């Protein structure tokens with residue numbers, strides 16, 4: 479376990495104490511968005527989003543390109559700030575966090591796999607994974623080496639430490655970027671379009687890996703995607719954002735049964751793009 483963390487683990491809602499797949503039961507949510515509004519100039523992106531995420535669950539945020547998925551989820555690490563509304567993480571209001579120190583704690587406990595996350599070309603795979611440890615901890619070389627090996631093993635990339643990023647396939651690069659996001663043992667992982675640009679077999683591989691992370695590390699995961707196949711593989715629940723609001727929230731089975739017109743359009747569009 480990493481050092482003195484933090485909002486997520488000090489909440490009493492550590493995913494490690496929740497049942498796997500933490501479905502919305504009696505437990506309080508780990509993360510709550512309430513009345514989130516966000517506009518860029520005249521462009522209104524989010525208009526009153528309410529969303530709860532429960533400890534240990536994998537929630538997929540679906541929506542067309544430009545619907546505000548990244549804007550919403552990146553608020554959890556302070557990359558975007560709502561114009562109105564409240565976000566609590568482990569019961570603490572994060573829209574009021576002021577100091578870099580407060581943000582730092584939360585960011586260190588959140589693995590954020592950016593859309594198109596890239597490794598640094600000038601470093602080996604192992605050095606890439608060690609990078610957050612070098613930056614944020616005073617662990618010994620030995621400890622770091624052990625943890626680099628552990629993180630790479632967790633994503634099925636043992637024995638790749640010494641390789642250059644250019645020697646890895648697209649799927650392996652995505653795995654290595656995930657290993658780097660896991661470097662400091664986050665309790666929350668945000669995956670932004672983790673399968674974009676990958677072939678279907680590699681997409682499935684990434685989906686299985688997301689599941690594996692949830693099961694073995696008991697992390698809470700938010701997956702931003704428009705990939706229905708991935709959603710089916712990983713989602714405990716999914717939500718659809720449309721015109722700045724959530725128009726669906728439920729299981730994938732409920733999603734495919736939903737009669738909401740935008741859900742129907744979203745499902746239909748996917749079938750057109752990816753015929754069986």
Ligand SMILES: Nc1ncnc2c1ncn2[C@@H]1O[C@H](COP(=O)(O)OP(=O)(O)O)[C@@H](O)[C@H]1O
Pocket residue numbers: 518523541542543544545546547548549550
């Ligand atoms: N920093 C920004 N400045 C202006 N517009 C932005 C900014 N960030 C996002 N947007 C706009 O907000 C909308 C939602 O963006 P985003 O959340 O990235 O969509 P997506 O659902 O594809 O992740 C888009 O129209 C995008 O152009």
Ligand SMILES: [Mg+2]
Pocket residue numbers: 547548549593670702
């Ligand atoms: Mg996006």
